[in-house]
Amino acid sequence: MNAITRVNRRSFLVGAGAAGGLSLGFTVPSAANAADATPEVNAWVVVKPDDTVVVRVVRPDMGQGSLTGLAQLVAEELECDWSKVTTEYPTPGQNLARKRVWGAMNSTGSQAIRTSQEYVRKGGAAARMMLVQAAADAWKVNPAECAVDKGVISHKASGRKTTYGKVAEAAAKLTAPDPKTVPLKDPKDWKIAGKRLKRLDTADKVVGKHMFGIDVKLPGMLIAAIRDCPVNGGKVKSFDASRVEGMRGVKKVVQVGESGVAVVADNFWNAKQAVAALPVVWDEGPNANVSSQSIAAMLKEGLDAEQAYVGNKNGDVKEALAGAVKKVEAVYAYSFQNHATMEPMNATALWTADKCEVWCPTQNAEAALAVTIATSGLPAAKCEVYKTQLGGGFGRRGRADYVAQAVNIAKQMPGVPVKLLWTREEDMTHCSYHPITQCKLTAGLDAAGNVTAWKMRISGQSILASLAPERLENGMDPATFQGLTASSPEGAFGYNIPNVLIDHAMRNTHLTAGFWRGVNSNHNAIYVESFIDELAHAAGQSPLEFRRKLLKPKQLAVLNAVAAKAGYGKAPKGVFQGLASMHTFGSYVAACAEVSVTDGRLKIHRIVAATDPGYAVNPAQIERQVMGSFVYGLSALLYGEISVKNGAVEQTNFDTYNVMRIAEMPKVEVIVMPSGGFWGGVGEPTISVAAPAVLNAIFAATGKRVRSFPLMNQDLAAV
């Protein structure tokens, strides 16, 4: 029997009956326990006696729909009844204890489905084989003579029938088949996967029951508010706890690591008031001299620097440029962005000398566990992380800095659960920001307007240097060239140009760079797709026809799809169109934007977007991801800018870091066109084409080429 290892299952029922007779009760997330008393068929599947199927899903769903998609893939191969499917979340501690039987637990890089689809489908298929085998054994027949439909196993010759729930216990005792021998269905035959099924997790979200990290409540829990040094890299010199210790609700004032101070109180408001009032002397260090201007100057120097990492080289750019009939050059810049997840960073920790437990919204529970182990001072076996629901992620919650802080605080209050919640201001000023870059592009055209040379120098921050220096390759950040490589299946430069040189002058700043939805393909797509538009204009050709001559087939297919659906070249009077396409996160994407600019005021009327992710597990959810990616990408284009003064981030909240509202959001028409043969991502790829499609439409409308952002800082009046 191989029932799931239960790691200190916690299930608190909290009664707060004091307030007017109101009785509240809820459960905090705990180790996987839905299968109480029911042995698992395998790591992915538990079938209860009532035929309920519990699918284990380890990739966090922060809204992108992967919970439903992954369950669809398992259920497809399992051949179970979709209406009886539920899900549960194993913890990273359980994964560790079982030699990572569930593999990686991250939802980052648009990977939740594409990098786990094969083994989760095999998990479903293997479970089906074992369930059928168990029925066949009981009937003493050959399993090949048995058929399965929606969790009902039948043996036609004898007319016998049984259900998964009835044979699950026997199946659990069988030896699992070798995954290599487990066949998978041809996606053409899918009945559950590939369909527009509704999400499994909607009901709780419309009644306020979906439990996010901020909602965790434990008996005796206190709440902490934190202030980390406003200048990244700075430290706490001193603070005067006595000035706030007498304030209402305050329980303790603590230093958090070298750079933070926190107040622990009975509720968040009291903690927030006190930490704001706490006198702190900071040692801001040399970074206090950094400003947006000094960063821009450093990046500008990199545009022409001698040394750079080469990411894509073909032919001889220097010679081709020398022989060009026409040379075009442009410099672009893209600023820092904050993820601004709606739920600010938070984590709840309970530390004793014998155990450290953390409840947190995380995109990577294993990373959160690693940080918990490192900060708690306890061995791995005495640490556990329970993933809560996530109020957005967008890459920010792959980093576990806030988990380290929560454990640090909890360690100073042994036995007391402490929920650390960041204010929006703390969140806005202590992000791992979308990297800041500049880009100089130089191209040569021949007499017929063909592109003979493409030179592209990116100067700026490396995410890997900030967050994962061990992944640098001889100092180079290969992720910088997202969508720009010669041939990577993850994302290759889409244009056939004979002489190419794309390189990166790494210029890191004191602000931490991080993975922000779309990552490096955001600025790379703006640079490439705006500049291709510039070249089409310089060659006197239609931006569509110009691209068509150069694009590789799958990228061309998505571009053609949006051009056809949008009616490219046939926009209503006063409305102008712009195009963009990209190959990134393994998918091919394109967009056509329709805008008008009146007296310098931009209106985005319509977006037509296409994605070819190879396979579409749930087209309805893919459409929503594409639509959402445009809200995110266009928010950054219109308003997004994190700037630095005296080493500190200037924006503090949504009043200074504005984002799109419903009134500004155009209708997005989505074409999902999976061509098969590869598995691409969904959540991120299309964000890359949002900004350049709109920028190219603005050029069509105004004749003005905008090369630095956000647009709120630009005068769009026609030239």
Add this chain to the structure above:
Amino acid sequence: MTVLTVNGKQMQADVDPRTPLLWVIRDTLGLTGTKYGCGIAQCGCCTVQIDGVATRSCSFPVSGAVGKKITTIEGLAIDGKLTKVQKAWVDNDVPQCGYCQSGMIMAVSALLKDKPKPTDADIDAAITNICRCGTFQQVRESIHAAAKA
């Protein structure tokens, strides 16, 4: 002791009267369906209804809510029967992460009380909640669907 009427029930909270209603609802009364997003009435995550009016509770002192009817997301469905707005939200799979949706649903419910058949322009003017996942298209469609229901 502050006495409040929340979702039809009288409740008591021993808090500083200047405390924003949001934190009393969440931390003192334990109704965590109402969310914190910004604390400065910009994002709308904390929207509740006070005497039927959509109100951003993060910037509304609890003392101002005394003697009024406060409705939170937990108080919309009576005996588990979803309102037509909640039902439209389920039917159209509106939420992505879901964090902003409590506030969104409270704001939309108040709008439909004032304007049972809102135009797109009415929606643009009244619904200024932030959704970072970008569910706006489903929100708009579902407001119209709820209005027709």
